[in-house]
Amino acid sequence: MSLQGTNRETGGVLIVDFSGRITLGDASAMLRRTIRELNASGHKKILLNLADVDYIDSAGIGELVSAYSSVRTAGGELKLLNLTKRVNDLLQITRLFTVFDVQSEEWTAIHSFK
Amino acid sequence: MAPKAKKIDVTLESVLESVDVAESMIMRISDTAGFSDEECHKIGMAVREGVINAYNYGNRKDRNKKIRMIVELAPDTMVVHIVDQGKGFELEEVADPLAEENLLRTSGRGIFLMRAFMDDFRVQNGPEGGADLVMVKKLPIPGSNNGGGVPGKES
Numbered sequence: 473m474s475l476q477g478t479n480r481e482t483g484g485v486l487i488v489d490f491s492g493r494i495t496l497g498d499a500s501a502m503l504r505r506t507i508r509e510l511n512a513s514g515h516k517k518i519l520l521n522l523a524d525v526d527y528i529d530s531a532g533i534g535e536l537v538s539a540y541s542s543v544r545t546a547g548g549e550l551k552l553l554n555l556t557k558r559v560n561d562l563l564q565i566t567r568l569f570t571v572f573d574v575q576s577e578e579w580t581a582i583h584s585f586k
Numbered sequence: 587m588a589p590k591a592k593k594i595d596v597t598l599e600s601v602l603e604s605v606d607v608a609e610s611m612i613m614r615i616s617d618t619a620g621f622s623d624e625e626c627h628k629i630g631m632a633v634r635e636g637v638i639n640a641y642n643y644g645n646r647k648d649r650n651k652k653i654r655m656i657v658e659l660a661p662d663t664m665v666v667h668i669v670d671q672g673k674g675f676e677l678e679e680v681a682d683p684l685a686e687e688n689l690l691r692t693s694g695r696g697i698f699l700m701r702a703f704m705d706d707f708r709v710q711n712g713p714e715g716g717a718d719l720v721m722v723k724k725l726p727i728p729g730s731n732n733g734g735g736v737p738g739k740e741s
Contacts, residue, residue: 566684
């Protein structure tokens with residue numbers, strides 16, 4: 473299943489609801505393009521909802537790290553919301569839980585942005 | 587008489603689609619071998635990372651080069667080889683992706699994931715000088731519900 477993304481804005485936070493797999497190829501490129509567009513349009517508070525993403529490979533992890541870095545470089549914040557168990561486990565074993573702000577409840581996540 | 591080992595030898599093109607093909611094949615083989623869904627997922631991901639490594643770094647996306655996936659099913663283990671036609675590499679030279687200074691790197695986690703998801707992992711020279719990634723998984727014990735893996739090991 474390829475990656476799909478839908479943007480919505482709540483309380484000044486741009487939320488992207490992703491579904492599918494974030495893997496090497498088109499899906500990673502789609503994530504990169506999405507983040508580039510959000511940076512270009514000046515969004516500083518970005519929340520990636522990964523509730524329907526059940527698979528991320530090393531290329532997808534790299535793309536998430538790249539997204540995190542590029543949003544920060546642009547002066548913004550990027551957080552993750554609603555990780556599936558497998559994605560949660562992947563971020564744990566790669567120690568990326570120490571990098572990403574991972575939220576499990578949308579309302580709390582929205583209000584956690586500065 | 588002990589059952590004979592089974593061997594499956596597949597040659598893949600150096601194209602992106604081979605990553606999905608190899609993952610799908612090994613998951614079917616693992617399922618047939620009796621691994622649980624979760625172990626099939628981990629084995630599939632390890633093999634996926636192996637083929638990504640062969641495609642990206644070994645064969646450097648050269649369509650004239652091939653990737654071999656060899657699966658050996660012995661009575662107690664499944665051994666998977668991913669062999670490329672590149673220049674090979676030393677495992678010791680691969681940076682630790684868990685080191686603080688490497689956490690924000692956008693690549694370099696594939697080898698780590700192969701190690702994490704399999705019971706044993708090593709790199710040896712392939713017959714043509716490329717890398718031969720060797721991944722070993724213990725087969726599940728019939729009648730148990732552990733679905734494979736080493737007891738007590740985080741994988």
